[in-house]
Amino acid sequence: MPKTEQQNQELRDARREQILRVATSIFARKGMAGTKISEIAKEAKLSHGLVYHYFSSKEEIFTELVRNAASSSINVIHLANAQPGKATDKMYWMTTQILQSLKGENRLLYLLMMQASTSETVPAEVLDILKKHSPVMQTIPLIMEAQAEGDFQKADPIMLATTYYALIQGLAMNKIQWEDCPLPDADTILKVMR
Amino acid sequence: MPKTEQQNQELRDARREQILRVATSIFARKGMAGTKISEIAKEAKLSHGLVYHYFSSKEEIFTELVRNAASSSINVIHLANAQPGKATDKMYWMTTQILQSLKGENRLLYLLMMQASTSETVPAEVLDILKKHSPVMQTIPLIMEAQAEGDFQKADPIMLATTYYALIQGLAMNKIQWEDCPLPDADTILKVMR
DNA sequence: GTCTATAAGTTGATAGAC
């Protein structure tokens, strides 16, 4: 019997997800230039021709992944702002969430965003996404609030934010190279701002 | 008049230096896979054929650069150990030195080592260099000393070392993307261990 | 020592059969 339209749609969605999932892992480890379409296809267990049936180019896959990564990164900040308590408590909550995600597959997302902004071969659209949704800029109000409440040191909030995310990205990088490397707790990370 | 043997040697050395210098910059920004020999040649203002006259392969250039980077990274640790004062003072001195180097061209070296260990296309020799001369491992004795003297928190020294270098690498990465990004001072960095 | 031309191999992307 022929497949229904809905079944086809589900199959299409599943394939797309499958491709995106393995692509995340490979892009994060090898970067945009180092990743071959054939490798994505091989790991997703389908022909490379089929990859082009779902995505029109390697760049399109990469762009979609960065878009998702930036989106979920920003989401954590919004959730943090919605938490009860002082600004420092919100930062603590956010840091805990990020540390948790570094232990799972989500750590790849931080590397993706990193490689997107360091590589000069990425399409302009990607850089635009990152600029508009920069975690650094989104976190600055929270940091300034914590400074006003006397919990963070009175230093340039931009400097504090970049330092904070430098540490996060560095830790994500470590986790890629050395899966079981020990991670600091949230308090240790927040010390750089106190 | 014909060039003397010594003049030729000097020319050869200068060319090698020239190639290595521009290669550092490009490798750091684009990684091993994203860097083309032709681009190195173009930026060094010579034909790509000539690059192969001085180096037998792209990997050889990369390997030599990583070797130099690891060497100078280890050198700072040795110099720090030779400084007078308590372990925490030595760590402060080292951090100041590293921050200073992040402001200059040397920041590229940290990125090189990072990309060397994340990319899976690098030759085994490179990974071996990094394992043997790992800054993390070399710094652990100093951290333990500072712990014994009560200046650093009593946490897993491996965790503290990885966190410290995660922050350094993250900052180096920031500097590449955003040349004038503000850097924390040595005290702020050392707070993660106090 | 330096360059241009070229060989050999790889990769992104497409076309067409099933």
Added chain:
DNA sequence: GTCTATCAACTTATAGAC
């Protein structure tokens, strides 16, 4: 929807002229 075959462009590396 999926695969295999194939094209076109590019990249590493070499050979040979000057």
